[in-house]
Amino acid sequence: MDRETRDMLLETADRFFTERCGRDVVNGVEKDIWPVDFWKAIEEMGLPLIAVDEDKGGAGGSLGDMLAVLRLAGAHAVPVPLAETALANLLVSAAGATPATGPSTVALGTLALAGNRLNGIVERVPFASVARRFITVANTSDGPKVAVIPASSATVTDTPSHAGEPYGTVSFENATCEFVGSSPLGVDRAYELAALVRAMQMAGAADKVLATAVEYCKQRVQFGRPISTFQAIQHMLAELASCVAATIASAEAAARDADEGGLAEGGGFSIAAAKTQASDFAQRIAAIAHQSMGAMGFTHEHVLHHYTRRLWVWRRDFGSETFWGEKIGSAYAKAGPQAMWPALSASRYAA
Template sequence: MNLAFSDEQNELRRTVRDFLDKNSPETEVRRLMETSEGYDPDVWHQLAAELGIAGLALPEEYGGAGCGFVELGIVLEEAGRALLCAPLLSTVVLAASTLLELGDAGACADYLPGIADGTTLATLALTESTGRWDDPHAITCAASPSPSAGSGSGSGGWTVSGRKSFVPDGQTAALLLVVARTDAGLSVFAVAADAPGVRREPRATLDQTRRQADLTFTAAPARLIGTDGAAWPALERVLDLAAIAVATEQVGAASRVLDMAVDYAKTRVQFGRPIGAFQAIKHKLADLHLAVESARSAAYHGLWAAAESPLELPAAASLAKACCGDAFVTAATENIQVHGGIGFTWEHPAHLYLKRAHSSRQLFGNAAQHRQRLAQVLLAELPA
């Protein structure tokens, strides 16, 4: 296992950071938080079409760059650092990975080129009222054959009915990959967001930088993706990739708030000295540095497993999500404490990171759930 980045990967990081420093400053994040879309289409077009970020990890045959999850992880880390408001996680990680993992060549040829060039926004609609990502038994949304639904990429002889909750970017995605139950088991269906029988409701969230929606389907025309009833093993891998993606975002954001705290401790003077000179602040920041760097190692190990070691992916994903989620929440909380009174104000960016920390810790399973899963995975590997 090699966790060192190549010169090309370091250059990718520099390019993405420069772009986000220019196009996703705090003022722009706050502006987008108040818009109905929650992102800037022009910035997304530049990221996808000009920088090639949307297709970075997609195969060249579908218009991608043919890179791997490590390169995508670099982008995600920088996006977390900048609190980027964009459909990066929903479209590039969830939707694109679902299409690839299901192995439906026709669906990949139809949908992935649009994702790669940024013209298609997509998401995965999996969770329902329980909010659980890891429980296939909680899925009640149903699909049934309907020959009268017609044929083609928009309606492939099926209809979907039911309700999905907590769908990332569900209010703006044009392509909805809906997990529904058929007589054969769990399957994934492509549903056009503007199809008849689809209703979308934006969901009020703590973290306004990442939008969610509730979706209602009433006999909506749908296209089966992959094999009927055989979707869950592929979805489990997609969720592992998504957990690693969020963990990498969390590391980028945690590193940013640590930098904010250190910079403030150097400049804020109290009793004639910078507050960073006081032992209590030194110890606090040293502990934060250790937590963030430990989380970074877990996230990078997860990226390596996603790219190179499928057998280690479940354990690596749960380790990364648990470690990075806790580190980000701790860093965001202590950042406010270091800043004192100003850290509690709306005008200061500290609360933006704190909200992202708490919301992302719940996304794709919280730390306790992933620690329990990690223990189960490791116990299963022990000799009898």
């Protein structure tokens, strides 16, 4: 999409999420109430198919377009598998197939694929119990393959996340795949893209946490004046703003690098850096926000926890800061000292 079209898309999506994704919807998912109408509206808007080619029923947008919408989804704590379905549809379409309708999720791990049969176990699969199908990428003797497995062929053990969303452990025991196709990207790349999706969602959620904390501190009056005028609170909000700014900047840079570098390999270092940054700051962002808002920030009635609990969960999804930090360190150690500066300055957004 060109810039004007993307801006129109984001404006429409933002307005839609504001109107349709209220606290009742988010809280309802925590009580196992699937928001049928909300998901139907999301599909009618074509949001899960943004990065799918038009000849496969999609909007013909880019990876960058998809990631921009998912950042908005993070900013609204969207409690349905929009991100997972959008990524799953992208993987399926990249393998030459037309994505099916309905909620899907990605199950990325060490899996064995032989013919159209899949074996293995994947833990912490988001929205496992509501997905109609699971999409994975597996390495085979013929190269990487994308596999689509219907929910009826998998066994799900529910383990809700700390955000109350239906995560679970998924077991594939000689599961029959409804589609298997050659993939232009391998297992590691699929995991990178999933990490990038989470980094963008975390950027959106972190931005909302900052706005919420700042607004509250401006309105909360203590000793006759807003607490935002107290020096201690100002220091806290300044630190919060710096953490959020770093999270957003690294995620946006990674999104641009990945979009411009190509689906199969673009922005690998930037993605690792962005997920490391976002996961590392997630706990600090949540802690400062709750501390600045005092008791109000800890109540279930306030919306702050919709974002901070998701930051805690997304911090671990598709690799924590430790996982990606080790990846970066190992790559530098293997490449040698001369490789560090070229890698750091490779992105034209590095400055």
